[in-house]
Amino acid sequence: MKRVWGGWSCGVLMLAAALVGLSALTAGAQESRGITVSGEGVAEAMPDVMELAAKIDGNAQLAGDALEKFRGNKKRFVDALKRLGIEGLSIVDSGPSVNSGTPANPMAAFQGGQVDETKMPNSVGFQEELTVTLSGVDKMQAEDLLRSLTLIIDAAKDAGVNLSASPISMIQAQFQGAKPTSLATYRLSQPDAAKQQAYEAALASARAKAERLAQLAGLKLGDIVSIRETAPGAQGDDDNGGMMGAYLTLMTGAAGKEKTEYTSGEFKKIPVAASLSVQFDIVKK
Known part of the structure; x- marks a missing residue:
């Protein structure tokens, strides 16, 4: 009797599984109608926003001197842009980073071991990536936009800061197999x-x-x-x-x-x- 019951229960389970599969197929067929x-x-x-990337840094043998240089360079750059008085111009901070223990001439270590790394001078550097943003460019004439862009670039150079293409623009150019040709990135915010x-x-x-x-x-x-x-x-x-x-x-x-x-x-x-x-x-x- 046990063997008969075991075979019967196995058959019931197989039938139940078949019914479940059939219902799933039926439901799938119903869902796919149409x-x-x-x-x-x-x-x-x-686009309504123009963005430019700026890198501020300060390097010295001592961390205190490096920080002072960094703060001075950043203040000089920010003040130069504020003096332009361009409406909608702002600067977005990303937060500074610090690099310590970097050899002043790291490539010399690879030149046949001629330099003793233990005697190489180390420097401390503070860096920060800033984003210069000009909003409302969709309401500006092309000539007015070019004039504002020229003023921003010249003010940055006078402050000792070189502007560059934004990181996102560089990634796009890399995937497209081209070099970024524009300092400015225009964005639809x-x-x-x-x-x-x-x-x-x-x-x-x-x-x-x-x-x-x-x-x-x-x-x-x-x-x-x-x-x-x-x-x-x-x-x-x-x-x-x-x-x-x-x-x-x-x-x-x-x-x-x-x-x-x-x-x-x-x-x-x-x-x-x-x-x-x-x-x-x-x-x-």
């Missing part, structure tokens, strides 16, 4: 309005595709069942956009990736893209 299409939309908007327009265009594109498919199949398009946002250009995209986005997320976090999505090295309209996967119900005529 027409699923993708739609893309793009809207453009002028408020992309919501353009993003809304891109969503509307993407949804209209998806609906147009679905209507064509339904017409070919002799069906009538029903209501929207689901909408899912996808990455623009994710399907069949062979450029480095995805890799660059992943690298920026790794290096700067999600905020850095979001920040670089709407930037340009030129003062021109920036495209804002949206991509949607939309499922429509279908109705027989």
